[in-house]
Amino acid sequence: METPTTARRLDRLPKAHLHLHxxxxxRHSTLVELAGERGVHLPQALVEEWPPRLRATDERGWFRFQRLYDIARSVLRRPEDMYRLLREAAEDEREAGSAWLEIQVDPSGYASLFDGLTATLELILDAARAAERDTGVAVGLMVAANRTRHPLDAKALARLARQYAGKGVVSFGLNNDERRGRAREFEGAFRIARRAGLLSAPHGGELQGPRSVRECLDELSADRIGHGVRAVEDPYLVERIATQEVTLEICPTSNVGLGVYEDLEHLPLRRLFEAGVPIALGTDDPLLFGPRLVEQYRIAREVFGFSDAELAALAGMSIRGSGAPDALKKELLGGVEAWLASEPEPVPDATPGASRPPGRA
Known part of the structure; x- marks a missing residue:
């Protein structure tokens, strides 16, 4: 597919980012800097060979992915690190045209450093407010449980999230390897979160197929599903998702990087979109996959041939599916309309396929 010689700038398209851990x-540069300061040895996959070559469709591959993630987390040891991470994340969102960031965190991963679950969540919420003041990007928090841990741990997190509903926490999630914890086991935690008015946004349909997605809908009453791409294997399930207007948080470079699909062309982005499924493009873990949010929209344009009207529709879906305040949603949706009404601009050094993102095994 040829790259157009004129196009509306994707970094000026208002959007929301709903799938970011x-x-x-x-930032990779921040990881390297903090590792040097803290004496943390980084493997070559996180230094010269970054972004690492990953594949998580088998247990060994997932273990390697998780090991790299845990090494990266180990450099975040002081409160100022948490403030820096959120400020830089919000700065990156602003550059991508995102005005709402819904970032997900499991506070238990940092609780031993920061005096327990409650203190950790309050630290992160304060860092989010500071990032919002510094950048103008609104930040909401998703408290996310780890499906490889006991469901009682998830209930404890849901009760914690309930305490801060309306105070910065907007959604409740469930992440990690689907093969090691079915969604139905966490129904109690999600019931607590839903009763507090939090959006339900579990992972599903990434490493496992349609059954995983159905459980998120049936057992967890999902408003959104992290990934969800393998729902495409069941046409009736796709129709249900579209009818119920459940937003799928699709992360193209992550799905290819982890081996869910062999290359970008096989990602069912176009099929799901044309079936009427609400889609919010996300990055998942750019520290390990590389490209950030605006690149995901570029993939939609250059690999799947999305027109500017369709890209605007994607942005609108991300905004409507978010936990942002209604007033902000209205403002951003107006900005999407204004972007679509604007004139395309020349693309610098436009050559056919020049900026096409490569597929990765």
Whole structure:
């Protein structure tokens, strides 16, 4: 597919980012700097060979992915590190045209450093407010449980999230390897979160197929599903998702980087969009996959041939599916309309396929 010689700038398209993990949002340069300061040895996959070549469709591959993630998390040891991470994440969102960042975090991963779960969540919420003041990007928090841990741990996190509903926490999630914890086991935690008015946004349909997605809908009453791409294997499920207007948080470079699909062309982005499924493009963990949010929209344009009207529709879906305040949603949706009404600009050094993102095994 040829790159157009004129196009509306994607970094000026208002959008929301709904699928970004806390540690995984860290800039690579920040990881290297903090590792040097803290005496943390980084493997070559996080230094000269970055971004690492990953594949998580088998247990060994997932273990390697998780090991790299845990090493990265180990450099975040002081309160100022948390403030820096969120400020830089918000700066990156602003550059991408995102005005709402819904970042997900499991506070238990940092609780031993910062005096327990409650103190950790309050630290992160304060860092989010500071990032919002510094950048103008509104930041909401998703408290996310780890499906490889006991469901009682998830209930404790749901009760914690409930305490801060309306005070910065807007959603409740469930992450990590689907093969090691079914969604139905966490129904109690999500019931607590939903009763507090929090959006339900579990991961599903990434490393496992349609059954994982159905459980998120049936057992967790999902408003959004992290990834969800493998729902495409069941046409009736796709129709249900579209009818119920459940937003799928699709992360193209992550899905290819982890081996869910062999290359970008096989990602069912176009099929799901044309089936009427609400889609919010996300990055998942740019620290490990490389490209950030605006590149995901570029993939939609250059690999899947999305027109500017369709890209604007994607941006609108991300905004509507977010936990942002209604007033902000209205403002951003107006900005999307204004972007689409603007004139395209010349693309610098436009050559056919020049900026096409490569596929990765």
């Amino acid at each position: 806390f540690t995984g949002s860290m």
